[in-house]
Amino acid sequence: MLIRNTILAGVFSVLVLAASSVPTAAQATNCTASQQAAVQCFVANAVTTDLTQPRYGMTLPQFEAYGAAVAHILQTHTTYLMLVGTSSAIADAMPPTNANGTANQAAQDLAVEQIVSAAVQDGLASTSEYATLQDLEWFSLDVTSAMNDNGGVMAMLTPGVSLRIIDSYIVTGTTNGQVNWTVVDDSLWTAVDNFVASGMIKIPAGMTSTHVKTFITALAHAISDYKVATARKTL
DSSP: OHHHHHHHHHHHHHHHSOOOOOOGGGSOSOTTSOHHHHHHHHHHHHHHTTSOOOOTTOOHHHHHHHHHHHHHHTTSSHHHHHHHHHHHHHHHHSOSBOTTSOBOHHHHHHHHHHHHHHHHHTTSSOOOSSSOHHHHHHHHHHHHHHHHSOTTHHHHHOTTHHHHHHHHHHHHTEETTEEOHHHHHHHHHHHHHHHHHHTSSOOOTTOOHHHHHHHHHHHHHHHHHHHHHHTOSOO
C-alpha cells in the first residue's frame, strides 16, 4: 500500500505540479467532450484554484496538452511501468545531492533525461503522437521528484539496487579516477549474457539482447556523469 500511495502521489503530482498564469478562458469549454478535454479542464482548474505553481516554463495550453499526454502514458502499461521503475531507482540510488550533502537537483535531472532517452532509443519505452520524448522526460522528472520525498519507503525497498550493481562494474573498471569504458562495457555485456542464459533477465518480445546491452551501457554512462557532477565515488 505504501508503494501504491507513493506511485499515485507521483502520478497526481504530474497533473498538478506545473502551470502558468495564462487565463482560464483558454481552457476547453466542453469538459465531457473527450478524455483529453476532461484532463485539460482538470489541469486548468488546478491552476485556477492555486493547487500548483508554474513549472518547466509551460503556458497553460502547453500544460493542458502535457496533462493529456500523461493520461495516455498511464494507459500504455509497458512505458508507464518502465518510467515509474526508472524514477524509483533514480530517487533511491541517485538523489539530488552532492557527496557532501549539498543540493544538486541538476545532476539528478540530467540522469533522468539521459536514462529516459536511452529507454526510448532502445525500445524499452515508447513515444507516440500523444506523448513525446519531452512528455516522457517531464513525467519521469515529476515522479522522481515525488519519490525523493518518500517517508523512508525507498530506504526499506532499495529499488536502486540495479543501478548500484551497474555502478560496481564502473568502480571495478576505474583506475586513478579514469574509467576504462572498454573494460566496463565488456564486463556489463558479459553479465547481461550470463543473466539471460540463467533466466534472470527476460528479453521482451520483439527485442534482442543487444537492445538490453545498449541500454545498460547508456545507464552506466549516465551513472558516471552523475557521480562526476556530485563528486561521489559510488552510488
